[in-house]
Amino acid sequence: MHDNVYVDKQRHIVDFAFNEDVVAVFPDMIRRSVPGYETIIPMTGLIAARHLGNEGTAYDLGCSLGASTLAILQQSQASNIRVVGVDNSSAMIEEAQKLIIEPRATFQCADLLSTSVLNAKVVVLNFVAQFLAPEERLALFTRLHEEMHPDGLLIVSEKVRNADTPTQNIFDETHLNWKRANGYSEIEVSQKRQALENVMKVDTEEMQLELFQDAGFKVSKQWFRCLNWASFLVYKRFPTS
Numbered sequence: 001m002h003d004n005v006y007v008d009k010q011r012h013i014v015d016f017a018f019n020e021d022v023v024a025v026f027p028d029m030i031r032r033s034v035p036g037y038e039t040i041i042p043m044t045g046l047i048a049a050r051h052l053g054n055e056g057t058a059y060d061l062g063c064s065l066g067a068s069t070l071a072i073l074q075q076s077q078a079s080n081i082r083v084v085g086v087d088n089s090s091a092m093i094e095e096a097q098k099l100i101i102e103p104r105a106t107f108q109c110a111d112l113l114s115t116s117v118l119n120a121k122v123v124v125l126n127f128v129a130q131f132l133a134p135e136e137r138l139a140l141f142t143r144l145h146e147e148m149h150p151d152g153l154l155i156v157s158e159k160v161r162n163a164d165t166p167t168q169n170i171f172d173e174t175h176l177n178w179k180r181a182n183g184y185s186e187i188e189v190s191q192k193r194q195a196l197e198n199v200m201k202v203d204t205e206e207m208q209l210e211l212f213q214d215a216g217f218k219v220s221k222q223w224f225r226c227l228n229w230a231s232f233l234v235y236k237r238f239p240t241s
C-alpha cells in the first residue's frame with residue numbers, strides 16, 4: 001500500500017507515531033525514506049544466520065512488521081534457531097504475526113527497554129535506538145552486553161549525523177532530493193520532517209562507536225553507510241572467523 005500519511009496539509013503536525021495509519025503503509029514508507037534499507041535488511045539476514053549457525057536465539061528489537069526476523073529465517077535452514085521479534089506498537093505486532101507464520105518465530109508486544117535478551121547470540125536493532133531518548137541508550141547497550149551470549153553479535157542500524165556542517169548539509173539535501181525522486185511531494189517531505197523532529201535524536205558515527213565501547217563491547221565495525229544511514233556489527237568478544 002502506498003504511503004500517503006503526509007499527503008494532505010495538516011494544521012498541527014503531531015509527533016510521529018507507529019499507529020494503524022503507519023502500519024498500513026510501512027513497507028512502502030521505509031523503503032522510500034531510508035537509503036540503503038533494501039540492502040541492510042537482507043544483509044542482516046545473511047550476517048545473523050551465519051553467526052547463529054545451527055542453534056541459538058536472535059532478538060529483533062523494534063521489529064515493526066518483522067522484516068529482519070523474516071530475513072534471518074529465510075537465510076537459515078537450521079531448525080534449532082529462534083527469532084523473537086519485539087515491538088511496543090501493538091498495531092505493528094498484530095500485523096507481523098499475520099505476515100510471518102513460522103514455527104521458529106515468535107513476537108512480543110513489549111518495550112525493548114525492559115525485554116531480556118538473556119543468552120541471545122544475535123540482537124538486531126535496525127533503525128530503533130534512534131527513537132530512544134539519548135540518555136537511555138548507554139544503559140540499554142550495557143544491559144544487552146551483560147545479558148547476551150559470550151559470543152554475542154549486535155547488528156545496529158541507525159540514522160547518524162555529521163559533525164561538520166558542509167557534509168551534513170550535502171547529505172541532508174541529497175536525502176531530501178532522493179525522497180522527492182521517490183515520489184514524495186514537498187508537503188509530505190516537510191510534514192514528515194516536522195513530525196520526526198521531536199521523536200528522533202541522532203548521534204554522529206563517532207558517538208555511536210564510543211557508545212558501543214562504553215557499553216563493554218570489544219569490537220565495532222561499520223559495514224554499511226549511505227548518506228546519513230549507517231549499520232554496525234558490534235561484537236562482545238573479538239571475532240575469530
Ligand code: GEK
Nearest residue numbers: 018062063064067087088089111112126127128131
Ligand atoms: C525494520 N526494525 O523494518 N520498544 C519497542 N519498540 C519500539 C520502541 C521501544 N521502546 N521504540 C520504538 N519502537 C524495523 C524498522 S521502525 C524504524 C524499525 C522507522 C519501535 C516502533 O514501534 C517501530 O515499529 C520501530 O521501533 C522503528 O527493519 O520507522 O524508521
